[in-house]
Structures are given as structure tokens and as C-alpha cells.
Amino acid sequence: MPAVMRDGGRLVVLGGVAAGMSAASRARRMRPDIEIVVFEKGPDVSYGSCLLPYFISDLIPSRDDVVRYDADFFRRERQIDVRLNTEATAIDPRRRQVTYRAPDGGTGTLGYDALVIATGATAYKPPIPGIDVPGVFTLRTLNDGERLKDALMSGGIEDAVIVGAGYIGLEMADALAHREVNVTVIEMLPTVLSTYDPDMSALIERELLDQGVVLRKGTKVNGFEPADGRDSVGYVVAGGQRIRTDLALVSAGIRPASTLAREAGLELGLSGAIRVDARQITSESTILAAGDCCEAPHVVTGRPCWIPLGTTANKQGKIAGENAVGGSARFGGVAGTNATKIFDLEAAQTGLTQHTAELDGYRPASVTITSTSRARVYPGASPLHVKLVFQPETGRLLGGQLVGREGAATRIDSIATALHAKMTVHELADIDMSYAPPFSPVWDPVIMAASQAQKKVTG
Amino acid sequence: MPAVMRDGGRLVVLGGVAAGMSAASRARRMRPDIEIVVFEKGPDVSYGSCLLPYFISDLIPSRDDVVRYDADFFRRERQIDVRLNTEATAIDPRRRQVTYRAPDGGTGTLGYDALVIATGATAYKPPIPGIDVPGVFTLRTLNDGERLKDALMSGGIEDAVIVGAGYIGLEMADALAHREVNVTVIEMLPTVLSTYDPDMSALIERELLDQGVVLRKGTKVNGFEPADGRDSVGYVVAGGQRIRTDLALVSAGIRPASTLAREAGLELGLSGAIRVDARQITSESTILAAGDCCEAPHVVTGRPCWIPLGTTANKQGKIAGENAVGGSARFGGVAGTNATKIFDLEAAQTGLTQHTAELDGYRPASVTITSTSRARVYPGASPLHVKLVFQPETGRLLGGQLVGREGAATRIDSIATALHAKMTVHELADIDMSYAPPFSPVWDPVIMAASQAQKKVTG
Numbered sequence: 001m002p003a004v005m006r007d008g009g010r011l012v013v014l015g016g017v018a019a020g021m022s023a024a025s026r027a028r029r030m031r032p033d034i035e036i037v038v039f040e041k042g043p044d045v046s047y048g049s050c051l052l053p054y055f056i057s058d059l060i061p062s063r064d065d066v067v068r069y070d071a072d073f074f075r076r077e078r079q080i081d082v083r084l085n086t087e088a089t090a091i092d093p094r095r096r097q098v099t100y101r102a103p104d105g106g107t108g109t110l111g112y113d114a115l116v117i118a119t120g121a122t123a124y125k126p127p128i129p130g131i132d133v134p135g136v137f138t139l140r141t142l143n144d145g146e147r148l149k150d151a152l153m154s155g156g157i158e159d160a161v162i163v164g165a166g167y168i169g170l171e172m173a174d175a176l177a178h179r180e181v182n183v184t185v186i187e188m189l190p191t192v193l194s195t196y197d198p199d200m201s202a203l204i205e206r207e208l209l210d211q212g213v214v215l216r217k218g219t220k221v222n223g224f225e226p227a228d229g230r231d232s233v234g235y236v237v238a239g240g241q242r243i244r245t246d247l248a249l250v251s252a253g254i255r256p257a258s259t260l261a262r263e264a265g266l267e268l269g270l271s272g273a274i275r276v277d278a279r280q281i282t283s284e285s286t287i288l289a290a291g292d293c294c295e296a297p298h299v300v301t302g303r304p305c306w307i308p309l310g311t312t313a314n315k316q317g318k319i320a321g322e323n324a325v326g327g328s329a330r331f332g333g334v335a336g337t338n339a340t341k342i343f344d345l346e347a348a349q350t351g352l353t354q355h356t357a358e359l360d361g362y363r364p365a366s367v368t369i370t371s372t373s374r375a376r377v378y379p380g381a382s383p384l385h386v387k388l389v390f391q392p393e394t395g396r397l398l399g400g401q402l403v404g405r406e407g408a409a410t411r412i413d414s415i416a417t418a419l420h421a422k423m424t425v426h427e428l429a430d431i432d433m434s435y436a437p438p439f440s441p442v443w444d445p446v447i448m449a450a451s452q453a454q455k456k457v458t459g
Numbered sequence: 460m461p462a463v464m465r466d467g468g469r470l471v472v473l474g475g476v477a478a479g480m481s482a483a484s485r486a487r488r489m490r491p492d493i494e495i496v497v498f499e500k501g502p503d504v505s506y507g508s509c510l511l512p513y514f515i516s517d518l519i520p521s522r523d524d525v526v527r528y529d530a531d532f533f534r535r536e537r538q539i540d541v542r543l544n545t546e547a548t549a550i551d552p553r554r555r556q557v558t559y560r561a562p563d564g565g566t567g568t569l570g571y572d573a574l575v576i577a578t579g580a581t582a583y584k585p586p587i588p589g590i591d592v593p594g595v596f597t598l599r600t601l602n603d604g605e606r607l608k609d610a611l612m613s614g615g616i617e618d619a620v621i622v623g624a625g626y627i628g629l630e631m632a633d634a635l636a637h638r639e640v641n642v643t644v645i646e647m648l649p650t651v652l653s654t655y656d657p658d659m660s661a662l663i664e665r666e667l668l669d670q671g672v673v674l675r676k677g678t679k680v681n682g683f684e685p686a687d688g689r690d691s692v693g694y695v696v697a698g699g700q701r702i703r704t705d706l707a708l709v710s711a712g713i714r715p716a717s718t719l720a721r722e723a724g725l726e727l728g729l730s731g732a733i734r735v736d737a738r739q740i741t742s743e744s745t746i747l748a749a750g751d752c753c754e755a756p757h758v759v760t761g762r763p764c765w766i767p768l769g770t771t772a773n774k775q776g777k778i779a780g781e782n783a784v785g786g787s788a789r790f791g792g793v794a795g796t797n798a799t800k801i802f803d804l805e806a807a808q809t810g811l812t813q814h815t816a817e818l819d820g821y822r823p824a825s826v827t828i829t830s831t832s833r834a835r836v837y838p839g840a841s842p843l844h845v846k847l848v849f850q851p852e853t854g855r856l857l858g859g860q861l862v863g864r865e866g867a868a869t870r871i872d873s874i875a876t877a878l879h880a881k882m883t884v885h886e887l888a889d890i891d892m893s894y895a896p897p898f899s900p901v902w903d904p905v906i907m908a909a910s911q912a913q914k915k916v917t918g
Contacts, residue, residue, distance in 0.1 A: 018901075051896055054837060060896075065836035299891065310901055311894045332889025339893035348893055377524035378513060409898035410869040413890070413905070417873045420890050421880030430791025431872070431879050432758065434798035434807050435770045437510055437519075439868035442477075442769055446872070 005325040009034050009113035012098055013321075014088045014260070016040030017047065018310050019291025020118035021074065022317025023324065027116075028078045031325045036080045037110065039100055041087035044142045045071050050310050052145040053168070056152065057175035066142060091115065091264035093284045114286050114324040117266075117274060118317060119257035121292035121308050126252050130224030135233035136248045139168060151247060157181055161236040161245040163221050165192035169251040170204070170342045173213050177343070184214040184245070186221055186238050193342075196401055197353045199368055200387055203403045207345045224248055256293045256306060269295045271306035278330040280320035288324050290316035299333040299420050300351050300398055301360050307336040335399075337416040339409035348412035351399025351419045354389050365392035367452040371445035373407040375437035382406060386449040388415075388425060395424035395457040400446070407439070414446055425453035464784040468493050468572035471557055472780075473547045473719070475499030476506065477769050478750025479577035480533065481776025482783065486575075487537045490784045495539045496569060498559055500546035503601045504530050509769050511604040512627070515611065516634035525601060550574065550723035552743045573745050573783040576725075576733060577776060578716040580751035580767050585711050589683030594692035595707045598627060610706060616640055620695040620704040622680050624651035628710040629663070629801045632672050636802070643673040643704070645680055645697050652801075655860055656812045658827055659846055662862045666804045683707055713767060715752045728754045730765035737789040739779035747783050749775035758792040758879050759810050759857055760819050766795040794858075796875040798868035807871035810858025810878045813848050824851035826911040830904035832866040834896035841865060845908040847874075847884060854883035854916040859905070866898070873905055884912035 005011065011027050013020045016038045024036050038045070047067045054060040071082040085103040092099070097111045123138035125131055137148045151157065160176050162169045165187035173183045185192070185208065192208065192215070193201045208215055219239040227234025227246075235242045256273035258266075267275045267283035274294040276282055282289050291313035295304040312334050319329040339348035357364035366389045374381040384404035390397050400415035402408035418428045429450035435442050443451070464470065470486050472479045475497045483495050497504070506526045513519040530541040544562040551558070556570045582597035584590055596607045610616065619635050621628045624646035632642045644651070644667065651667065651674070652660045667674055678698040686693025686705075694701045715732035717725075726734045726742035733753040735741055741748050750772035754763040771793050778788040798807035816823035825848045833840040843863035849856050859874035861867035877887045888909035894901050902910070 048834065048896070048901065050894065050901070051834065051836065054896055059838055060836050309894070311891065311903075314901060315889075332886075333891070335891040337891045337893045339895040339898055341895060341897045346898070350891070350893070375507070375510060377510065377519050379518055407869055409893055409895060410866055411872065413870065413892040413903065414872040414876045416892055417876040417880070417882075417887075417890050420886065421876070421882065423876075423880065427791075427879065428876075430774075431876050432770065432792070432794040432796045432809070433872040433875055434796045434809070434868055435509065435768070436798040436800060436868060437507070437513055438800045439798055439805070442507065442509070442773060444872065 005031060005034055005113055007033055010111065011036045011114050011116065011324050012110060012112035013038045013116045013118060014098070015118035015120055015291070016045035016082060017049065017118070017120055018313035019120070019317035019320070020116065021046040022314050023116045023118060023290055023321030024074070024080045025078055026318045026321030027325045028080060030322055030327060034325060038080055038082045039086045039088050039098070040082065040084050042141055042143055043084055045074065045082055045084070047142045048310070049140070052139060052142070053171040053175040055145055056149050056172070057178040059178070063146065066145070088260060091260055091287070093264055093287060096286060114288065116320045116324050117261055117282070117287065117289040117293055118291045118320070119260060119293045121254040122257050124253045124255050125250060128221055128223060131250065133224045133226055133233045134231055135246070136224050136250060138250050139172065140254065148249070152179060152181070157246045159184070159245045160247040160249065161186060161243055162249045162251060164251040164253065166195070166251060166253060167193070167340050169249070170208070171340060172249055172251065173208065174341070174343050177211060177213065184216065184243060186216045186219050186236070188218070188220050190218045192217065193347065195353070196347065196349060197355055197387060200347070200385065200401045200403050203385060204342055204345060204347055207343050211343045254292070254308060256308070258293050261289065261293070269304050269306065271295060273306040275304060279323045279328065280316055280331060281323065288320040290320035296331065297333040299335045305334065307334055309334070309336070309338055332420070335416045335419045337412055339412060344405055345403060346406065346408035347403045348409045349399070349401040350412050350416040351397070352389055353399055353401065357389050357398050362391060362398060364389045364398055365456050366390070367449055367456060369445065369449045369452055371448050372441055373404055374439060375441050378437040384408060384445045386445045388449045388453050390425050390453050392456055393459040395426050395454070395459065397423050397425055397428055411446055425450045425457065429454055464490060464493055464572055466492055469570065470495045470573050470575065470783050471569060471571035472497045472575045472577060473557070474577035474579055474750070475504035475541060476508070476577070476579055477772035478579070478776035478779070479575070480505040481773050482575045482577060482749055482780030483533070483539045484537055485777045485780030486784045487539060489781055489786060493784060497539060497541045498545045498547050498557070499541065499543050501600055501602055502543055504533065504541055504543070506601045507769070508599070511598060511601070512630040512634040514604055515608045515631070516637040518637070522605065525604070547719060550719055550746070552723055552746060555745060573747065575779045575783050576720055576741070576746065576748040576752055577750045577779070578719060578752045580713040581716050583712045583714050584709060587680055587682060590709065592683045592685055592692045593690055594705070595683050595709060597709050598631065599713065607708070611638055616705045618643070618704045619706040619708065620645060620702055621708045621710060623710040623712065625654070625710060625712065626652070626799050628708070629667070630799060631708055631710065632667065633800070633802050636670060636672065643675065643702060645675045645678050645695070647677070647679050649677045651676065652806065654812070655806065655808060656814055656846060659806070659844065659860045659862050662844060663801055663804060663806055666802050670802045713751070715765060715767070717752050720748065720752070728763050728765065730754060732765040734763060738782045738787065739775055739790060740782065747779040749779035755790065756792040758794045764793065766793055768793070768795070768797055791879070794875045794878045796871060798871060803864055804862060805865065805867035806862045807868045808858070808860040809871050809875040810856070811848055812858055812860065816848050816857050821850060821857060823848050823857055824915050825849070826908055826915060828904065828908045828911055830907050831900055832863055833898060834900050837896040843867060843904045845904045847908045847912050849884050849912055851915055852918040854885050854913070854918065856882050856884055856887055870905055884909045884916065888913055
């Protein structure tokens with residue numbers, strides 16, 4: 001049951017990055033009359049986290065290009081009372097009141113008619129000895145990005161170790177190599193980019209090796225040690241070796257920033273993220289949540305899941321903002337669609353992998369085909385690998401993965417669309433997709449994969 | 460009611476390009492026991508017509524790269540009796556017999572148990588005086604392409620006039636410019652690429668002008684005249700002017716090659732193409748048709764239409780081949796999805812335009828937005844224009860058009876998928892599409908267009 005916002009009431013939003021500022025902006029558009037206050041614990045709002053690797057590589061040189069709109073824009077143009085460096089420390093749902101720490105260190109309380117929690121996620125810092133040694137970084141906020149870039153700009157960084165071979169780790173391997181830093185990536189698991197099935201992530205792994213990245217898989221990091229005679233990091237101890245380094249980046253995943261919500265008695269999901277309904281309302285009817293701190297319904301499984309992505313944060317933020325002030329918008333669910341560029345390869349995925357489908361209780365089948373990004377004989381054609389995961393009995397599509405030098409990232413969206421429509425591989429194979437030699441073979445790689453999948457449908 | 464093929468029966472296929480060879484190959488895979496004969500009136504089978512502009516520009520230098528498989532391949536590997544330079548001249552449905560002209564000029568007859576007509580389409584030659592003057596070309600077959608390329612290779616071609624600003628005309632303008640020929644394009648209609656709405660085709664027009672193409676719209680060609688003292692073309696008379704040229708290409712559209720079918724008493728559609736059911740069966744139960752010579756059900760209107768495309772030909776061919784020998788496959792319909800590259804621009808469309816929707820009796824609404832192909836601040840981002848056409852009362856999506864320097868061609872397939880799923884713009888706006896700065900803005904241009912369209916839905 002969505003909140004009803006009284007005339008001149010107050011909306012408080014916790015967090016001012018993607019979901020938070022989307023929520024505040026949407027609420028303002030709906031309701032010019034109300035007061036809107038955003039608490040952001042950091043010094044910046046509304047920046048693009050996904051831009052950080054390119055900011056660090058200097059492909060995007062200016063900080064101003066990472067920040068979409070600054071706090072003054074929101075204050076001036078949207079009459080949103082943005083309070084930077086201000087951290088909410090407690091929520092009292094009964095009194096409808098937030099306690100916060102102000103920039104000067106003092107504390108205050110502020111009442112609300114509706115509250116949107118958009119506290120995001122925080123970088124996970126594993127309990128490794130020496131993780132707080134200077135020169136060991138994590139990368140989550142713009143502030144983190146600036147510190148890391150400053151370290152690189154100050155010179156003398158020849159070698160870097162990245163702990164964790166997820167998206168951020170691998171995008172940063174690319175970014176650092178772009179700056180001519182020698183990169184070693186250490187991954188605990190036996191594969192890189194483990195949100196992909198191993199046959200697909202193996203393609204990414206080959207690209208990393210081709211680009212000169214040193215990769216140590218199945219390797220645990222035991223400690224970070226200062227350089228001889230200095231206080232900043234000089235060694236990473238891993239797999240029984242001491243690896244010389246000038247800089248370390250720990251990208252060991254993120255965790256939902258749901259502590260405040262939990263302490264306020266809000267229901268969390270199994271993932272530890274805040275549970276919300278399709279209107280982004282939490283277990284308290286006047287408190288909504290959006291973005292990386294909360295769950296979302298999965299369009300394939302129909303169950304709540306936690307797949308933190310900027311696209312979802314923006315959409316959920318809009319919906320939470322609308323519903324916080326009396327609207328009744330519904331979120332369409334996530335397929336977990338994402339794309340990344342690792343050196344010269346594009347990788348993209350949507351829905352379930354073979355592995356996650358099995359974890360979710362399906363008994364999936366899959367096909368993997370290799371086609372080309374353009375007509376085979378058109379100059380510049382390169383291999384494009386497509387994997388489809390589906391239910392063998394019904395043919396229902398469960399997910400897809402694409403890897404190639406071009407045409408993977410945008411093609412994933414067709415598969416995502418098919419997932420939202422709950423298509424079978426038969427229906428996907430029947431889609432009238434475009435063909436022109438510079439852009440695809442006559443049978444689009446996605447259609448070709450779906451045609452192969454059809455042959456494995458038993459029902 | 461699909462044909463039942465007796466043991467050791469004979470399938471005859473008329474036409475050996477996309478649909479014909481797909482049909483023959485599929486039939487062979489289903490039925491190793493039967494006899495399969497293909498009559499192809501030209502000297503080649505199974506070539507990629509869409510590759511011809513690139514063969515002529517020399518981006519694809521070798522003829523062997525345009526021909527997927529040659530006749531010997533089909534004879535040897537698939538036991539298909541391919542008869543080149545052999546043209547069917549009559550079909551007798553009652554006697555189940557085809558009359559043909561053999562390469563030596565003699566005639567023969569051949570009985571069939573099932574017949575697949577895959578005669579394709581022919582270039583339309585408007586009745587313009589002088590159209591048969593040497594040096595005035597059309598481009599439809601590989602043979603046409605070779606003749607045109609030979610003319611270019613023989614040297615002395617500095618200026619060319621292209622009559623007709625459809626796909627082929629514009630792709631050929633690009634191809635000839637690539638060979639450093641000065642190109643004038645003459646179009647009778649007031650816009651180029653008139654399968655697009657004028658706001659979108661205006662973007663293509665600007666690109667043509669930027670690339671130095673001379674464009675004369677709204678101009679009729681009155682005649683072709685030989686060069687002074689020679690027998691080959693030297694002038695194109697149009698709009699009251701005599702335009703000097705060394706070569707002319709007439710690309711004034713194509714017509715379904717349905718004469719044989721009509722003369723045999725088969726039902727044709729309003730388009731003049733052969734009417735078929737979802738199993739590719741014509742009004743005669745033992746005769747099937749596939750490809751550019753026949754109609755297809757449109758996924759948006761549900762009505763038969765004639766949108767000749769290579770992708771459709773291949774799919775319909777497979778289905779006709781399967782059903783000719785006892786199968787019961789159904790064709791999934793066409794959305795008319797297509798893409799083209801005109802100099803540095805990609806253009807792609809699917810479903811209905813504003814204009815065709817109106818012709819089809821809808822009262823459509825539309826939105827056109829301009830976004831970027833990558834995150835705005837990512838190097839290389841370029842404008843991407845998206846138009847969506849929809850029903851304002853229900854929000855149902857009717858079609859989409861995309862134009863931009865990159866990311867248009869593959870993105871159209873998401874919209875095509877949404878059309879097959881009969882989505883509304885609300886549903887399209889909810890799709891979880893991928894985001895990564897090198898490939899899209901955080902709100903994908905398609906999602907942004909759908910969000911704008913939502914605001915115009917009245918129901």
C-alpha cells in the first residue's frame with residue numbers, strides 16, 4: 001500500500017547517487033509542494049560509478065564528466081535540499097525520524113512523512129592482514145576513484161596487483177594496463193568473471209593473457225606488506241609467494257548497505273539486501289528502498305534476488321520516488337542484464353547461467369555456438385560466441401551470454417527482451433532480426449544459437 | 460494440409476539462390492531417399508545478394524566470397540541435382556509437371572511430387588527511353604554485379620548516376636564513392652530511403668550530402684542517351700537537364716517473380732506475390748513457395764505482406780523444404796526488420812513506420828529521441844536517433860527506426876523481439892537492458908524512447 005504524502009510533507013532520501021537522486025528528482029516532478037531532503041554521506045551526488053575505470057584510465061579525463069549533476073544543480077533546479085557529508089545513523093520507523101551525523105560532527109534528527117533508503121552497496125574488504133596498509137585501495141565511490149587516480153598520477157607506479165577478477169577487477173586491469181602499469185590479477189576462484197559460465201569466461205581469460213596480464217587463479221591472498229623502508233604497500237603475499245607491487249586494488253565484491261535498515265527492524269532478504277515489493281515499499285509502509293541496497297524480483301525465476309546494477313538503481317529510484325509521494329508505479333523486474341569491455345573483448349549476459357539455473361533448481365540445458373560479428377567475408381568480421389540456457393522440456397529460455405570483439409553488448413538486449421516476454425527458444429529462433437553484411441551474418445548469431453537450442457528441446 | 464512425399468518421390472525446386480537452396484537442403488536433411496532437382500535460370504546458386512555492393516566496392520574482392528556454396532557442393536555433398544542456366548517456363552499443377560528450357564535451348568518436362576517455387580524477385584526496369592543503352596545497369600543477380608564490377612574495373616568511369624534512392628541505390632552510392640567515382644543520385648520521391656519516415660531519412664540524406672553525393676530528389680528520369688560518338692551511356696536526362704555520366708545504375712525497386720505461378724493458376728496476393736499459408740503452401744496443396752516471390756504474414760498487422768528480405772527467404776525456404784516432404788513447420792512471420800550501412804551511418808527499422816501504420820489503418824503516435832551510442836562522456840560517443848511508433852490508446856508498439864554512426868543495427872533486434880512479443884511501450888520501457896559506458900548511456904536509447912512514448916499513451 002503506497003504512502004500518501006500530505007500537502008507540504010517531507011520526503012527524506014538516504015543516499016544521493018543513482019537511486020537516491022532518481023527518487024528525489026521523480027518525487028519533485030510529481031510534487032512541487034513537498035520538502036525533499038537528501039542525506040549523502042560522501043562529498044558527491046549523482047555520479048556514474050560505472051565510469052570510474054575510464055576516469056582512472058584517463059579515457060575520461062575530467063571528474064566533471066563523471067558527475068552527472070552536482071549538488072548545486074539539484075538545489076537550484078529541483079529545490080532538493082541535498083546535504084553532503086551527512087550520514088544517517090539511525091531510522092526510527094515509529095516516530096518517522098532519521099538521526100544523522102552532520103559534516104561538523106554534530107548529530108541531528110529529522111522527521112519524515114516518507115523515507116527512501118538508497119544507501120547503495122559498499123566494497124567488501126576481506127579480513128586480510130595488511131589490508132589497511134597505504135596503497136591498498138578499494139573502488140566504489142568517486143572519492144575512491146580520485147584517490148586511486150591521484151596515486152597513479154603521482155608517478156612511480158609500475159606494478160599493480162588486483163585482488164578479484166570480477167567486472168571491476170578486470171575493467172581496472174584494462175584501465176591500469178592502458179596507463180602502462182604491469183598488472184597481476186589474483187582470483188580465489190578457478191575462473192575469472194565467475195558470473196559467466198566457465199566456457200564463456202575462458203574466452204575472457206584468454207584475452208587477459210593475450211594482453212599481458214599476469215593471472216593467478218585459485219589463489220588466496222594472505223597479506224599485504226609495506227615496501228622495504230616505506231609505509232605504503234610493497235608486496236602482496238599470495239599462494240606462497242611475495243609479489244612485488246606498487247599498488248593493490250581489492251575488488252572482492254560488494255555488500256548491500258542495509259545495516260541501517262536492519263537495525264530499524266526492516267525485513268531483509270536472504271541476500272542481506274532490503275526486501276521490497278513491486279512498488280519498492282519495504283516491510284514498513286512509509287519506508288521505500290531502491291538500488292543496490294535492496295532486492296528486486298527476477299523476471300526468470302520470479303523470486304527476489306540481489307543483482308546490484310546502475311540501470312536497476314535508476315529505475316527503482318524513479319519508482320520509489322513516485323510511490324513515496326502517492327504514486328503507484330511498479331518495477332518490471334531484473335534479468336541481471338549487463339555488459340562489460342575487457343581490453344578488446346565485449347562480454348554480456350542476461351538471465352540465468354547454466355550454473356545459476358542449477359542453483360535455482362532448474363535442470364537446464366544449454367548450447368554454445370560460435371558465429372561472426374559481421375558476414376564472415378566482410379572485412380573486420382570477428383568470432384562472436386553465444387551461449388543460451390533453457391529448459392529442455394519446455395524450451396523456455398532462461399538466459400544468455402555473449403562474448404566477442406564487437407556486437408555482444410547490444411545483442412544481449414534482444415535476449416533480455418525475450419526473457420521479459422518469457423519466450424521459448426522456438427519463439428526466439430522465429431524473431432525477424434536484421435541482416436546486413438557489416439553488422440551480422442545472414443542468420444544472426446542469436447538466431448543461430450536459438451536454432452541449435454531447438455534441437456535439444458525434448459518436449 | 461502439407462504434402463506427403465512418397466518414398467523415392469521427387470521434389471522440384473524452382474530457383475537456387477537463398478530460399479531455393481535452403482528448401483532443397485532442408486528437404487535432403489529430412490529425406491535421404493527422395494530425388495531433389497533444382498532449376499536455376501542463372502549460372503550461380505546460393506550467393507549472397509546483400510554482399511553485392513561490397514563485392515562491387517571491392518571491400519569483398521573475390522567472387523568466391525559472394526557464393527556461399529557452389530552447385531558442385533550441393534551435387535556432391537547433398538545429392539541435389541542442381542541444373543544451372545535452366546529456366547522453368549510453365550507449371551502444370553494438374554499433371555504435376557514443370558516445363559523448362561535447358562542450357563542448350565531445348566525444352567523438357569519434369570514431373571514432381573512436390574514443387575517449391577523460389578523464383579525470387581526481379582529488378583524493375585521502368586519504361587524510360589534509352590534504358591537498354593549499354594552502360595545502364597540494374598543490380599539483382601551475381602551476374603549483374605559482375606558486369607557492373609567489370610565495367611568499373613575496365614577504367615574510365617569517373618561519374619555515375621544512380622536512379623533510385625532505396626537501399627540498393629544508396630549502398631551502391633557508397634560503394635561507387637569508395638571507388639572514387641563521383642556519384643549523383645536521382646530520386647523521384649521527395650525523400651531518400653522512403654521506407655523510413657521523413658524525419659529519419661533526413662538524417663541519411665544529410666550523410667549523403669556530407670559525403671559529397673549529388674542528390675536530386677523529386678526528380679524524374681526522362682531518358683538515357685549514348686555518349687557523343689559512342690554507343691554506351693553518356694547522359695542521363697532528368698529534371699530538364701542532361702547530366703554527364705560514364706555509367707548509370709537503375710535501382711527502381713524489385714517485383715516478385717510470380718508470373719509462372721500466376722500462369723499456373725496459383726493465387727497471388729494484392730502485392731502480386733504468391734499467397735502462401737503459414738506452412739508456405741500455395742493455393743495448390745503440392746506447390747509451396749518461399750522467399751522474395753511470395754508473401755508472409757506480418758507480425759504486427761497479422762495480414763499478408765510482401766517485404767522481400769534475405770533473412771525471410773532463408774527461413775521460409777527451410778520451412779517450405781521441410782513441409783514439401785511431409786513436415787509441418789510454421790513460419791513465424793515478418794516484422795520487416797532490416798539494417799543498412801550508408802557511408803558512416805547505420806540505419807535500421809522494424810515493424811511499421813508512422814506512414815505505413817497510417818496506410819494500414821492505424822492512428823499511430825510516435826516519438827523520436829536523440830541519445831548517444833555510448834555514455835555521453837565516453838570517447839567516440841555519437842548521436843543515436845530512435846523513433847518508436849505505437850498506438851496511443853493501448854500503448855502497443857507498432858515499429859521502430861534507428862539511425863546513428865554505431866549501435867543502430869544490432870539494437871533494432873530488441874525492438875523486433877518486442878514486436879514479436881506484442882509488447883506495449885510500457886513493457887518495452889521496463890526491459891532490463893545492459894549498460895556499460897563503451898556501449899550505451901545508462902538509459903539505453905531504446906528504453907529512453909519507450910519512456911518518452913509512455914507519456915503519450917492516452918489509454
